[in-house]
Amino acid sequence: METERAALVETFRRADPDAPTLCEGWTVRHLLAHLVQREHHPLRQAADVIARPRPGRERFLGRLVEQARTPAGYAALLETFAAGMSPRNPVGWAGDRAHHVEYVIHHEDVRRGRGPVDPRVLPPDQVRAIWAELAPLARLGYRRSPVGVVQAVPGGPRRVARRAPDAVVVAGDPVELALHASGRVEAADVDVVGRAETVERFLRWSGPTVAAREDVDA
Missing domain, CATH: 3.30.1050 (Nonspecific Lipid-transfer Protein; Chain A)
Structure with missing residues (x-):
C-alpha cells in the first residue's frame, strides 16, 4: 500500500490541482482533500457523506479545498497525505488490504481525468x-x-x-x-x-x- 501511496503522491505533485478527475464534480485538489479527510478527519468525512451534497459542494471537504487554494496550501495538504494515515483513525485498523485498491483507483481518477492515457506498468x-x-x-x-x-x-x-x-x-x-x-x-x-x-x-x-x-x- 505504501508503494502505491508514494506513487500517488508523485502524481499529485505533478498534476494541475484544478484539472478534472474521474470523480464527478471533483478536481485533483478535491480528490487530494478527500483522501486527507478520510484518513485524518473520519467524522467530518461521515458528516459529508450523510449530508449527500452535490459533488464539489461538501461542507467539510470544501474547507480543506479552500485551505489548499494556494501552492503552499496544496503542498501542505499533499505532505499530510504523504505522511500516512492517522494511527487514531479506525479506518486504518483494517490493514493495508483495505486501502490498496482505493489508492489504485484514485490514482487512475487523477491520471485519466482529461481522457485516455497509457496504462501504468505495475510490478x-x-x-x-x-x-x-x-x-x-x-x-x-x-x-x-x-x-x-x-x-x-x-x-x-x-x-x-x-x-x-x-x-x-x-x-x-x-x-x-x-x-x-x-x-x-x-x-x-x-x-x-x-x-x-x-x-x-x-x-x-x-x-x-x-x-x-x-x-x-x-
Whole structure:
C-alpha cells in the first residue's frame, strides 16, 4: 500500500490541482482533500457523506479545498497525505488490504481525468495483490446488475462477482476491472462478452450513467 501511496503522491505533485478527475464534480485538489479527510478527519468525512451534497459542494471537504487554494496550501495538504494515515483513525485498523485498491483507483481518477492515457506498468506482485483484493469491491459494484457477472483476467484467473442464470464476462487487467467495478465505466479498458441479449441488458445497466462513487470502499 505504501508503494502505491508514494506513487500517488508523485502524481499529485505533478498534476494541475484544478484539472478534472474521474470523480464527478471533483478536481485533483478535491480528490487530494478527500483522501486527507478520510484518513485524518473520519467524522467530518461521515458528516459529508450523510449530508449527500452535490459533488464539489461538501461542507467539510470544501474547507480543506479552500485551505489548499494556494501552492503552499496544496503542498501542505499533499505532505499530510504523504505522511500516512492517522494511527487514531479506525479506518486504518483494517490493514493495508483495505486501502490498496482505493489508492489504485484514485490514482487512475487523477491520471485519466482529461481522457485516455497509457496504462501504468505495475510490478507483478502488485497486480496479483489488486486482483486478490478486488473481490469485495466487485460484489458491491455489481450487486444490482440485472445479470450475473464474472470478472476475468485474459489468460489468467476469473471469479464470479454476481451469480445469476445468465451472465456476462467482464475481461481486462486487474486495474481496469477495478475501475469498471467502481463505476468508472467509460474509463475502463475492458471487454464484455456473453450472449447478445445478456450483454445488452448489462450494458444498459452499467453504461456511463453509473457514476463513480466518491469513496470506493464505502
